[in-house]
Amino acid sequence: MALVQADVVLRDGKVYFHKNCHRCGPSRALVSENAAYYVQAYSYARAGTEPLHVAHAATHGCPTDCGVCDDHEQHTCLPIIEITDHCNLECPICIVNNQYSTHMEPAVFADVIAGLLRAEGQCESVALSGGEPTSHPKILELIDIATRDDIGRVVIVTNGLRLGKDRKFAEAIKAKGAYIGLQLDGFTPSTHEKIRGRDLCGEKAAALRVLKELQIPTQLIFVATRGANEDQIGQAVELLLAEDHILSLNFQPAAFTGLGGGVYAGDPLDRLTIPGVIAAIEAQTGGLLKVSDFSPLPCSHPQCVSLSYLLRLNDGSHLPFARFVDFSRHGTLLRSSATLPATAETQDALLEVMHDVYARSDEIERGDDVLKALRRSLDTMFPPRPLTPHEQVRMGEQQAKSIFLHHYMDAHDFDLERLRKCCHHYPQTDGRIMPACGFNLFHRGAARGPNQAKATPSLGVPIRASTRTVA
Ligand code: SF4
Ligand code: SF4
Secondary structure, three states, X not given: OOOEEEEEEEEOXXXXXXXXXXXXXXXXXXXXXXXXXXXXXXXXXXOOOOOOOOOEOOOOOOOOOOEOEOOOXXXXXXXXXXXXXXXXXXXXXXXXXXXXXXXXXXXXXXXHHHHHHHHHOOEEEEEEEOOOXXXXXXXXXXXXXXXXXXXXXXXXXXXXXXXXXXXXXXXXXXXXXXEEEEEOOOOOHHHHHHHXXXXXXXXXXXXXXXXXXXXXXXXXXXXXXXXXXXXXXHHHHHHHHHOOOEEEEXXXXXXXXXXXXXXOOOEOOEOXXXXXXXXXXXXXXXXXXXXXXXXEOOOOOOXXXXXXXXXXXXXXXXXEHHHOOOOOOOHHHOOOOOOOOOOHHHHHHHHHHHHHHHHOOOOOOOHHHHHHHHHHHHHHHOOXXXXXXXXXXHHHXXXXXXXXXXXXXXXXXXXXXXXXXXXXXXXXXXXXXXXXXXXXXXXXXXXXOOOOOOOOOOOOOOOOOOOOEEO
């Protein structure tokens, strides 16, 4: 895990890192299945926003100083709080490192939330994760703590096993207004066996059933893995479009890191990456969604995330924003958010988009329907009174769905430039807020609280992050 320099090599339409470690020798890794996508993504790069507070000054060099240091280039868009390191599965593709030792105490959780809000002011979304968060005996208490006006939504990121068999628990989640991020990587026994360790078809179906019956707002999380589930990508999109309570779909090309993923038999030269998943979406939805409907997200580093928002038309069908929005003018609509939040920024952008569509409605696919839907969205999302972050989230979520593609990094494709712009962060019990890929790769286990803190592992010679540096 020493940091080394990499050559970024474009060959045969793909992108590779070529590295030469003084200890391990030369290595190559596929970084992107589409060189044109990779190069063009850089045109979406945008300056980040500093957090209100940083933990400390950068002294040793990235990623040693995480927490975040004053060199970090983006605030926290998506905080993920790991409330337990217990789990009821042992997934072959697991990217964390469960030790079955800790459930976060409510008082500690309250401190973590307070620290997060001190750094951010307010949060559109807070995700509770683990381990498996539903194995935490006091999870409902934690949801109560996080449910407040300055947090837009509380999302429980779960494998869904408990939801499917514990109706009372699912009803309690519904009553508390929490959201579910349901891990759903496919629809066949062999897919689950390969990446989750056993056939979960029945248990996933039970979870989907209860989420639908109770209309719990849901985000699907699909770890896209070469040779395991790439043929079921279109089916996941169909599910997103078919169900009102499913608000977004998050494809995560597999990262080979963590307790399971670190030893998963994946090939770093033949793996799924963001443009490969986008191509599969077009191929498997019969062109309903096209490659051109997706844009890199400027909020994080543009190689980290890509997304497509889909406007709900008044007949219940959906149309990608890219068919009627010029993102070179309305980049503020590309946000790290599962749904369209009712912010002043969004309102200004949607009003301008509506004027554009009005002027060009003959040229735009379903131009009249788009106009009606935009009018409805503006009327619903922007009532004549100020909204709390909580209300801003709720007002927007029936107006549009989203498809995200988020490629976590591993030792093969790790890129320090990406990490410095990271906006997906793990707040820690010691007050630090750790960029997720840096935490997963370098610090996991080193920041579990004052009594368990260990020294950060050696990262080799500290390197100032002014050059392309990879692990
Ligand atoms: S990833 Fe960000 S917070 Fe961590 S050391 Fe690098 S610049 Fe600092
Ligand atoms: S978690 Fe990793 S892949 Fe995601 S935004 Fe941060 S650095 Fe990029």
